[in-house]
Amino acid sequence: MKAGVFKAKEQVEVMEKELPLKKSNEALIKVACAGICGTDMMIYTGLHPRAECSLIMGHEFSGRVQEIDGSHVIKEGDRVSVNPLISCGECYACERGMHHICHHLQYLGIDKNGGFAEYVTVPVNNLHLLDADISDEEGAMIEPLAVAVHSLRKSSMRFGDVVLILGAGPIGMLIAMLARKAGAAKVIISDVSDFRLSVAKDQGFYTVNAKTTDAVNKAKEFTQGIGADVVFEAAGNQSTAHQMIEAIKPQGEILVVSVYKTSPQVNLAQMHFREISLKTTRCFSNDDFKKAIHLIKNKEIKADNIISHKLSILNFEEGFQLMKNADTSLKILFHT
CATH class of the missing domain: 3.40.50.720 (NAD(P)-binding Rossmann-like Domain)
Incomplete structure (x- = not known):
């Protein structure tokens, strides 16, 4: 697959990568659309304290389920938006339902490979079904709206x-x-x-x-x-x-x-x-994510109005160059 990779400070590159191997309770997602976030720019400029080189960034993305095991509400072929937060489930915050401020919180696209690729593996519980009237671009905007x-x-x-x-x-x-x-x-x-x-x-x-x-x-x-x-x-x-x-x-x-x-x-x-x-504030709860989907589904918030650029993942480096200039960019999305 093709993937946008963080190589070094202010160096990103589209590379050929092996398809990720799906683990138990994970789904393989064919990414449709993924957006650049301010956090991605922190990684790009070498200022993020956790992200390491050779990372596939991207935590705002939508796609289609390619493979999923077991019996789940979401099936192969379903379109989804992905909640990128991965909590431990055991710390003080998690035990009290505050999973978004988990002491060991991890993010897809920061601590693990994310959505700037043709395929990504995602915990099944992080998938949210998208109705047909939500576009791939809107699906990628759900995370920032949350x-x-x-x-x-x-x-x-x-x-x-x-x-x-x-x-x-x-x-x-x-x-x-x-x-x-x-x-x-x-x-x-x-x-x-x-x-x-x-x-x-x-x-x-x-x-x-x-x-x-x-x-x-x-x-x-x-x-x-x-x-x-x-x-x-x-x-x-x-x-x-x-x-x-x-x-x-x-x-x-x-x-x-x-x-x-x-x-x-x-x-x-x-x-x-x-x-x-x-x-x-820190990121969002799972309930916030669901409310963001509801707002977009019902056209109460037109989040896609702030998309300034839509690029192919092949133009990965160009997207980051554009994002460096706030006088010409706002939200940049990659299509895979």
Whole structure:
């Protein structure tokens, strides 16, 4: 089979690989579509702490069941989206149903070979059936949408709130869509990429170009100087770590969704004086994944609206080169 392989820092290559051997309780999946995530870019740039060279990346993907043993609801030939989380089932978190924050959590495409290949083996319990009215591209968007679903569900956002999203990447965009659906009175998205902000504007969101306009002042303009009710930090840099505190109202709520590559400085004194709540999120639960499927199936969220490029897996290196430039890319998908 052909597979996109992480060779070394900023080196990826399409290679010929042997088909993976299916183990007990696994299915062999013929991959249809797989998306590049920010985590894949961390691996690509050599910044991910666990991913090793010769890895087949890719944890956002859909496909068709090629082989499956035993009696299961999902059968050979079924189209599926894949939950890439693999938990131990035995740690403190797993015993209490918090499998997504398992102490030994592993990811397909990070700790094990993933979906940037023609075929991949997947634990049967990680498969989710796709209806005929969900496209392969939408199936690959379920995983990032599940991240956004989890973020909204962890928040205390209420109908009529003003929501500020720092970062117009795929996750920030999907959070914006969900916040609007949940009844936010105003959704503001801040970023430095003209291209990504143009996509956000086309989707009907109020945009702030952080290169020329102060996102904090804009959030306060809409709230008579009070500040946003909820801030979702989805950019992961020092400037947004400052902005998330400055832009929030007294007793407001901040959700840090992004994964910081280096530890930011955070003004705890400002948070203390205004009793600001700070929450963090990590990936998603299995229930969040199911809700993401429901939202896409019922056309309540059009996640494919943020796809900027669709490439063949043969253009694997080109996809990563494109993804390096936020001024021309948003979500890039590979077809196998």
